[in-house]
Amino acid sequence: EPEVTQTPSHQVTQMGQEVILRCVPISNHLYFYWYRQILGQKVEFLVSFYNNEISEKSEIFDDQFSVERPDGSNFTLKIRSTKLEDSAMYFCASNLVSYNEQFFGPGTRLTVL
Amino acid sequence: SQQGEEDPQALSIQEGENATMNCSYKTSINNLQWYRQNSGRGLVHLILIRSNEREKHSGRLRVTLDTSKKSSSLLITASRAADTASYFCATDPSGSARQLTFGSGTQLTVLP
Numbered sequence: 001e002p003e004v005t006q007t008p009s010h011q012v013t014q015m016g017q018e019v020i021l022r023c024v025p026i027s028n029h030l031y032f033y034w035y036r037q038i039l040g041q042k043v044e045f046l047v048s049f050y051n052n053e054i055s056e057k058s059e060i061f062d063d064q065f066s067v068e069r070p071d072g073s074n075f076t077l078k079i080r081s082t083k084l085e086d087s088a089m090y091f092c093a094s095n096l097v098s099y100n101e102q103f104f105g106p107g108t109r110l111t112v113l
Numbered sequence: 114s115q116q117g118e119e120d121p122q123a124l125s126i127q128e129g130e131n132a133t134m135n136c137s138y139k140t141s142i143n144n145l146q147w148y149r150q151n152s153g154r155g156l157v158h159l160i161l162i163r164s165n166e167r168e169k170h171s172g173r174l175r176v177t178l179d180t181s182k183k184s185s186s187l188l189i190t191a192s193r194a195a196d197t198a199s200y201f202c203a204t205d206p207s208g209s210a211r212q213l214t215f216g217s218g219t220q221l222t223v224l225p
Contacts, residue, residue, distance in 0.1 A: 031211065033211070033212070033213075035213075035215075042215050042216065042217055042218075043156065043201065043203075043213075043215040044215070045212040045213060045214065048211035048212055050211070055211045056211050056212050058212070089153075091155060091156065093156075098211050099143055099144065099205075100161065101146055101158045101161045102146075102158070102213060103158060104148075104155050104156040104157070104158070105155055106154060106155040107154070107155050
């Protein structure tokens with residue numbers, strides 16, 4: 001069964017450094033998403049992406065964040081200058097039709113020191 | 114309460130018993146989804162119910178939706194130890210199907 005994959009599973013970085021989190025959505029899906037979950041808190045929406053552009057973004061998704069689909073398979077989230085409060089689990093998701101269920105990847109745990 | 118709030122926050126039952134979790138939300142929605150998350154892992158989609166549906170079944174899962182009360186319930190019948198996980202409801206506000214708002218979740222523990 002096809003699934004969303006994410007790499008790395010765990011990323012440790014120093015405050016102020018740039019990180020790129022990678023996702024491979026399910027191959028025929030058209031809508032892509034990033035969410036984050038700070039330890040012990042709710043899963044929060046960051047951004048949705050369709051047809052090579054951002055569809056919606058939350059207040060969390062400020063100028064420090066960017067997303068890209070550099071080729072036909074990868075979907076990346078870049079944090080330009082990480083802060084301590086960016087430490088969280090980051091989940092990528094995708095779906096074929098925006099009103100249908102979203103399929104989530106296993107997540108990348110980002111630790112900012 | 115905030116959009117997509119579950120109760121109870123924690124539920125502990127014996128294997129074989131049924132588990133019921135509730136979710137309340139505030140805005141109009143297109144659909145409501147339930148997800149499961151094992152500790153430190155990703156989110157597994159369980160079931161989606163659309164705003165024009167009242168009840169849906171999938172295996173041992175039964176979901177109801179009452180749009181007049183802005184609430185949903187998830188029933189897991191004949192629970193197993195493997196059902197131990199956190200369960201979240203997620204809603205997508207009407208007019209925006211491209212973001213999900215998650216609740217705080219119910220931590221279900223099924224004791225063998």
